[in-house]
Amino acid sequence: MVRSARKTPVWIALILALGLVAAACGGDDDEPGSGQTSGPTSVEPGGDFSLQICEPEFLVPQNDNETCGGQVLQSLFTPLVQYDVETSEPANVVASDISTDDQTTWTITLNAGWTFHDGSPVNAQSFVDAWNWAANASNAAGNNYFFANIEGYDELNPTEGDADPEATLSGLEVVDDLTFTATLTAPFSQFALTVGYNAFYPLPPAFFEDPEGFNEQPIGNGPYMMDGVWEHDQFIKVTKFPDYAGTPGNADNIEFRIYSDPDVAYTDVQAGNLDIADVPDAQIEQGRTDFGDAFIETPSSVFQYIGFPLSDERFQSPELRQAFSLAIDREAVIEAVFFNTRTPARSLISPVVAGSREDACQYCAFDPELAAQKLEEAGGWEGPLKFWFNSDGGHETWVEAVSNMWRQNLGIQEIQFESSEFADYLGSLDAGDVDGPFRLGWVMDYPSPQNYLEPLHACEGSSNNTGYCNEEVDALIAEGNAAASIDEGIDSYLAAEDIILEDMPIIPTWFGLNQSVHSDRITNVQIDAFSFIRVADVQVVASE
Structure with a gap:
């Protein structure tokens, strides 16, 4: 439909009177801040950096469905598949193969050699146990509904009465140590795409022994492991996992610093007290100028x-x-x-x-x-x-x-x-x-x-x-x-x-x-379409 010519709406005059309109943000993709950072090329292995998050809701991946907890969980866990930072295309990581002949029964085969931070193996049972726990209504998992298309879900989520806490999904079966199957209630061609989401992360035996304690200090299979417990409304610290089976993270230690006010976080980056923060809307215009190549703007799925x-x-x-x-x-x-x-x-x-x-x-x-x-x-x-x-x-x-x-x-x-x-x-x-x-x-x-x-x-x-x-x-x-x-x-x-x-x-x-800024202490800061900083890729700039 052809767009009609438009007059200046009355409300714009009102906002102008209130002083809320900034100059238009001109420019093209060649200007600083239009993409990912190039940054200095001299970097040292290891080092520490910090980034802004808000207070997570949970750190149990089957419970958490907001971005602040998800940002931390991405460092602590590695899923079956991961999404490319630029294209969002999935690639097998913990999985070596996810296949089906009919879009209904899926066979998931794992790569050998993956372990949790406590040394326990990541195997087929790790995934099946985690998915069964999340799917059972008695556990009130926030991501319970992601398992609704697996056979047996209705029995675990009765419309009347309580679920049997010991009941499991009839559609999940462990074939051997590195293989399990998932049978769905109907064909679903997207299944292999969905399993990169944190609802589908594996869980170690330690979780089932103490779910509440696990939430305060999760044990994952990712490139970083918890460095102490979650200090609520203050910070979450992680350190590099030395036995990680995948590509290790660049930095040695990361602090996820918890802010209730994004303006304070932004000011802390300006003052050199924080390394990565989101940019408040009112600071976008000035941020492009002040940070140059350290101002990052990328597409988001929001x-x-x-x-x-x-x-x-x-x-x-x-x-x-x-x-x-x-x-x-x-x-x-x-x-x-x-x-x-x-x-x-x-x-x-x-x-x-x-x-x-x-x-x-x-x-x-x-x-x-x-x-x-x-x-x-x-x-x-x-x-x-x-x-x-x-x-x-x-x-x-x-x-x-x-x-x-x-x-x-x-x-x-x-x-x-x-x-x-x-x-x-x-x-x-x-x-x-x-x-x-x-x-x-x-x-x-x-x-x-x-x-x-x-x-x-x-x-x-x-x-x-x-x-x-x-x-x-x-x-x-x-x-x-x-x-x-x-x-x-x-x-x-x-x-x-x-x-x-x-x-x-x-x-x-x-x-x-996505709009973020970072300090000159770090480089290779990338943001994916899920609005997550890819923290394992961040590099600490060599000190002079």
């Missing part, structure tokens, strides 16, 4: 969206939802609020994933005339509108900007904000208490279009917060899952995406970018 509670009859009309999307000038918000640190979303699938399309969404272009027409077709809007978001994520400014666009372009004058801290906010969504548009984000678990569609939009999707359900969409996703290969499934996934975008249960808003 996807932000506005959802609709479809159980509310006021949001039943697709035309109404389309109108809300058409009324948003994404480029203007990104420039004025985010200092050009986002890219407009016109797809449900991140550009870092195979199959993503730049203009899949015909209702994601700014077109206030068509927005008004769609709203009229839907019967208009009467009464106040509540806009929901979490209060601890810095969302207030863009929420206000989008609300002003809805006021100006749709004539909805009474827009009320409902916000709470993230945990309470998710509780409101789960309880069905949200009665207006709501913001959420998504970071891929594994690089597949399926991961952006099925969890969020399938009728029984694990993260379906809108209540959207379209049997044709589910059938197309299942068709993609059953394809002979990942690539052969893409067309089915894209057909499902087309239907979702027409129905518009969510408004795609923007995709994220």
